[in-house]
Amino acid sequence: MTLVAGLRAASYGIPFQPVGGVFGSDLAQINDWKTVADPYTGKEVYVIPAIRPDVAVIHVNEVDELGNARVYGTPFWDHPVTRAAKRVLITAERLVPTDVLRLQPELTLVPAFMVEAVAIAPNGAWPGSMHPLYEIDYLAVERYMRDEPSGLEAHLEVAPEASLVSA
Amino acid sequence: MSPFSYIVINLARQIRPHEITFSGVNSTLPMLACLLAKRAYDFDFVYINVAGGVQPTPSKIPLSSSDPVLSS
Numbered sequence: 001m002t003l004v005a006g007l008r009a010a011s012y013g014i015p016f017q018p019v020g021g022v023f024g025s026d027l028a029q030i031n032d033w034k035t036v037a038d039p040y041t042g043k044e045v046y047v048i049p050a051i052r053p054d055v056a057v058i059h060v061n062e063v064d065e066l067g068n069a070r071v072y073g074t075p076f077w078d079h080p081v082t083r084a085a086k087r088v089l090i091t092a093e094r095l096v097p098t099d100v101l102r103l104q105p106e107l108t109l110v111p112a113f114m115v116e117a118v119a120i121a122p123n124g125a126w127p128g129s130m131h132p133l134y135e136i137d138y139l140a141v142e143r144y145m146r147d148e149p150s151g152l153e154a155h156l157e158v159a160p161e162a163s164l165v166s167a
Numbered sequence: 168m169s170p171f172s173y174i175v176i177n178l179a180r181q182i183r184p185h186e187i188t189f190s191g192v193n194s195t196l197p198m199l200a201c202l203l204a205k206r207a208y209d210f211d212f213v214y215i216n217v218a219g220g221v222q223p224t225p226s227k228i229p230l231s232s233s234d235p236v237l238s239s
Binding site for chain 2 (some may be wrong): 001022073074075076129131132135138
């Protein structure tokens with residue numbers, strides 16, 4: 001909630017975003033979050049500073065050649081992060097014609113003018129999930145988490161994008 | 168009863184008729200409590216979650232409280 005608030009502040013071009021709650025949590029001290037007085041009621045409220053990522057990289061279900069992107073899973077993270085970031089890169093399960101996206105423009109989550117580059121990477125969310133195409137691969141995540149020098153190499157070797165590079 | 172199920176069951180017992188409950192990310196225990204209460208109680212309450220689900224009927228019980236099955 002606080003992370004999304006920071007991204008929203010960046011999206012709106014404002015220095016911070018008030019959020020409900022936070023009181024009683026150690027997160028406020030750890031992150032050095034401040035409160036301000038609500039100018040209407042005088043009641044204290046936590047304000048989260050704007051978070052403006054240099055680059056947002058998101059994986060989507062469908063994209064056209066221009067960069068218009070559809071997400072069929074939950075969009076609540078992809079939306080604010082693509083608005084907050086200075087640059088947006090998109091990987092997608094598949095390429096679709098612009099004409100198809102135009103039939104239901106309300107399903108386009110990220111419009112092309114926000115997108116700098118697109119790559120088609122089927123199964124690109126692996127070992128994470130891509131709704132509704134595939135679920136999280138917990139075994140692969142566990143292997144990745146093992147603290148072994150060869151762990152990362154083994155992970156990259158079987159990653160779906162590895163075959164794209166060698167193909 | 169395991170400590171794990173003790174927490175889940177007692178969280179579920181906090182829910183009252185017509186309340187609105189929410190589970191966020193990294194919140195498997197509250198998620199399980201809400202799903203358990205939906206099965207255990209006859210009264211109406213609303214369960215929403217961070218996956219975007221409103222009154223979800225997931226096809227399975229996920230490990231993660233942000234699993235996409237919680238949105239459907």
